[in-house]
Amino acid sequence: MHNKYSLNVNKISKRFGRQLLFRDISFSLVTGDSFFITGPNGSGKSTMLQIVAGLQKSTSGDVSFFMDEKKIPEDERFRHFGFASPAMNPYDTLTAVENIMFASSGIKKENIDEMLNLFGLYPHREKHVGIYSSGMKQRLRIILSMINSPGILLLDEPSSNLDSEGKDIVFSAIEKLREKTLVIIATNEHDEMKLCHKGIDIAEQNY
Amino acid sequence: MQSRIIKNLRKDFLIEFRNRSALNISFAFAGITTLSVSLACGGASLSSQVNAVLLWVIIFFSGMSGLSHIFIREEEEKTALFLSLCSDPENIYLSKLLFNIILFACITALVTPLYLFFMQVVPVYILYFISTVAAGSLAVSSITTILGAMVAKAESRGSLFTVISFPVMIPVLWISIKLTADSIEGGAPPEVRSILFLLAFSGVIISVSYLVFKFIWTEN
Amino acid sequence: MTSNPLMTLMTVVMIIWIGLALFLYRLDRRVSKIEEEMNEP
Amino acid sequence: MNIYRLVFIFMPVVIYMALIWAPPAAILGDASRILYFHVPVAWVSIVAFLVAGINSIILLVSEKNRREREFMAHNSAVAGMVFIILALITGSIWAKLSWGSYWNWDPRETSIVILMLIYIAYLSLYSSLKDNPNRGSISAVYLIIAMITMPFLVFIIPRIYPSLHPDTIINQERKIHLEAAMRITLFASIVTFTLLYGYIYRLMNRISALEIKAEEKHYDI
Secondary structure, three states, X not given: OOOOXXXXXXXXXXXXXXXXXXXXXXXXXXXXXXXXXXXXXXXXXXXXXXXHXXXXXXXXXXXXXXXXXXXXXXXXXXXXXXXXXXXXXXXXXOEHHHHHHHHOOOOOHHHHHHHHHHOOOHHHOOOEHHHOXXXXXXXXHHHHHHOOOOOEEEEEOOOOOOOHHHHHHHHHHHHHOOOOOEEEEEOOOHHHHHOOOEEEEHHHXXX | OHHHHHHHHHHXXXXXXXXXXXXXXXXXXXXXXXXXXXXXXXXXXXXXXXXXXXXXXXXXXXXXHHOOHHHHHHHHOOOHHHHHHHOOHHHHHHHHXXXXXXXXXXXXXXXXXXXXXXXXOOOOOHHHHHHHHHHHHHHHHHHHHHHHHHHHHOOOOOXXXXXXXXXXXXXXXXXXHHHHHHHHHOOOOOOHHHHHHHXXXXXXXXXXXXXXXXXXXXXX | OOOOHHHHHHHHHHHHHHHHHHXXXXXXXXXXXXXXXXXXX | OOHHHHHHHHHHHXXXXXXXXXXXXXXXXXXXXXXXXXXXXXXXXXXXXHHXXXXXXHHHHOOOOHHHHHHHHHHHHHHHHHXXXXXXXXXXXXXXXXXXXXXXXXXXXXXXXXXXXXHHHHHHHHHHOOOOOOHHHHHHHXXXXXXXXXXXXXXXXXXXXXXXXXXXXXXXXXXXXXXXXXXXXXXXXXXXXXXXXXHHHHHHHHHXXXXXXXXXXXXXX
């Protein structure tokens, strides 16, 4: 799936009741760009990522996705991006394979096993996700976001709860697909920010 | 489109049958209510009107105990976000609707024979009776699906589901009770027109819910 | 005049209405005042 | 000036017409004058329900000023709730006068009760969605679904009614014969009560608009 994606975020702001999270944030990216969003806790990193993904509406401003210069309608967007965040829980009573089969569309069994192997979850693939450790669940989340090889990858703190080995696996996986994917990472960790060419700090943008 | 609905449906069935607590509660509730009602009546032979009313009260409240769980589980286990990423609202609605219809068909299939057996009721027009109960239970499950989606988003769930379902359910309950009473008594000949009314009502509710479900499901 | 029950009933209802009307009108006045104040900050 | 303020002039006139000017009814005499209050109040509660429903449809269809629509639908429902309770009280008094019992599941009484159940359900759903950002659209959807049920009810009540109602009612024709003067009074009363509803509804809308404006004064976007 090597079409050229571009993403245009135009002056988005978000307010919860009286509390203003961020204001007039704009950036535009194309396939191959890796972009980080950083900022202190509670500055709205995850909220912004969800707004970009279309899972939440922004108070003002708009986000538009383009595939080969063609605008993707709002309700079609979810087919074109992968998303992983601590707020996204796979089904505990299903096994890892069942979760992946559910999330993926038309992926052959071998690719799934290969992915599980890559992320070190192959031995646990038939166990219920409910008994997974937080680190294993986080690896599964990353797999779920990448399984359909989406054109746009949105990751919210991808290496949270991961051990060093887990981090290496995740970073090399991101490294591998950077050329043909538009990646956005919301994080506070330096080694995750180093993965990206450029990015913004919400705290600075506001004032 | 179909494959996504089937995938959702398979997932829901897998989960519901893995931890069967919710299913067991719904079936247990239906069974216990039927038995306790017939026990309370103590073998008294009731008029077909009262029988019809009792049967539909049991069916309605069995629905109230089981038909919102499919949405509430997604909210409680916070898997709603993951589901929104894998499927668009329309397919989510259709798969949840099918699940509710199948689940409620089983519950009604448990309650009705149990009721007939314990209350020694033999409807005169058997086929008419069965088609009324089937059409009625289809209407009940199609209305409660969209209302279950609403209640799942609310905080204090408790009996909110019953409070908001009952007024919308009144036309269905009324028609079903009248037809069931006629079919048991055998007085009036079978009125296919009324059964078509029940199906039409479910059809209207399903099509409107299909259009407006995304306003309930996606945050804004 | 007072012997006719309808007359007494009417006067009672009229008094209730006048009380309600005054209350509503005062509310209306206060809302208009706030509206002006809000519109010219 | 909003025309609803006419209610301050019309209402006293209607009170006079209803209680003094209009001739007493044939069978029930002066007691039937409650009709001039019961019928308009019941009519207004249905109007309030429709206004809430239309606001809900507009809320879902048009993207702009959703919060105002949400409050307008809620205001109309609250006003409707007050009027439906009044309709119920005056209705049962009316039933007592003309049929001897406060409640006997007459078709009109039943539809009033069902409408009240819908109001109760809407208001409890609305309050239990308190801090959900999606509250407006979810309660709007409920109103729309409830509105779909209403026409079905209108077909069913006459068909179902004979078999459900145990005994025959006392006076056969429900509507007492209305002479011209009575019809004018009833019409004037309906117009006035609709103006009263409009006045209250508009006043509540102005207040909720101010509330939204006050909330948004705190931030610049």
